[in-house]
Ligand code: OGA
């Protein structure tokens with residue numbers, strides 16, 4: 376039986392399924408609209424995907440391919456630099472932007488390096504997670520010297536992907552039966568960021584993960600992945616991990632926690648993770664779309680009534696974010712803050 380001791384061999388039905396299984400994946404949605412009723416049809420496809428999966432891919436999304444290729448190129452050039460060079464733009468206790476390679480998800484270290492930058496510079500956030508502390512802190516981006524075109528390329532890319540994020544937000548509002556601009560005001564002073572992820576080849580891909588299982592905390596994530604693959608989402612129906620197939624030039628969109636709360640659980644913020652492999656390096660570029668720090672996140676009034684009461688108590692986005700960000704760098708005693716902590720007793 377292969378090269379391993381029989382004692383290790385599982386009964387056939389217990390063996391891990393090869394990750395290449397072909398499954399019906401998440402929907403692929405064409406964003407080009409034409410004809411009467413085009414927008415409504417698009418919104419309804421998005422609504423269905425948000426209910427069933429919390430994930431979908433979009434094509435014909437309007438972000439220029441040439442710009443995406445340029446940002447991929449600067450990301451690779453940056454991560455190829457010697458560690459001392461990358462470390463010059465390292466995250467520190469006062470500023471969480473920049474390079475780092477010590478992120479933990481659920482207290483286990485991720486097999487990855489990242490570079491984080493704020494979409495808005497400056498960005499305003501609470502100074503501490505303490506609810507009684509009203510101090511607001513101003514954050515600015517840290518930039519590396521090399522490659523020289525890094526800053527300009529990333530900034531240009533942020534602007535384009537942000538446009539896509541706002542467009543998606545409108546379609547999601549429509550899909551909930553609300554006016555297109557219903558959610559837009561929450562993002563007047565948005566606190567989101569762009570992250571460059573680099574997953575080096577891993578000698579023990581069966582033991583480590585690129586990113587451990589988690590849900591994204593913000594409103595929406597707009598992610599570009601390369602052709603290597605590794606992102607998996609947990610299927611709602613049976614808890615199975617489903618690989619998300621790379622589609623050239625598509626974006627992967629996922630509903631994050633605040634949208635699950637605004638929709639009062641109509642839409643799901645799905646659990647996902649990243650597996651690594653022993654041969655290839657992998658790059659991905661998520662844009663995390665976050666509300667203004669002062670937004671109080673709670674189920675939208677239009678979506679709750681007596682039969683269908685609010686499933687969450689309101690929480691401050693800024694305090695929630697700062698609380699979670701603090702827990703990414705270090706091991707904590709307890710699990711970090713999750714929206715489940717704000718569930719109302721009626722919803723249990
Ligand atoms: C994340 C994430 C997925 C990927 O950074 O939150 O889920 O494919 N990344 O890199």
Ligand code: NI
Pocket residue numbers: 589590591647
């Ligand atoms: Ni994620």
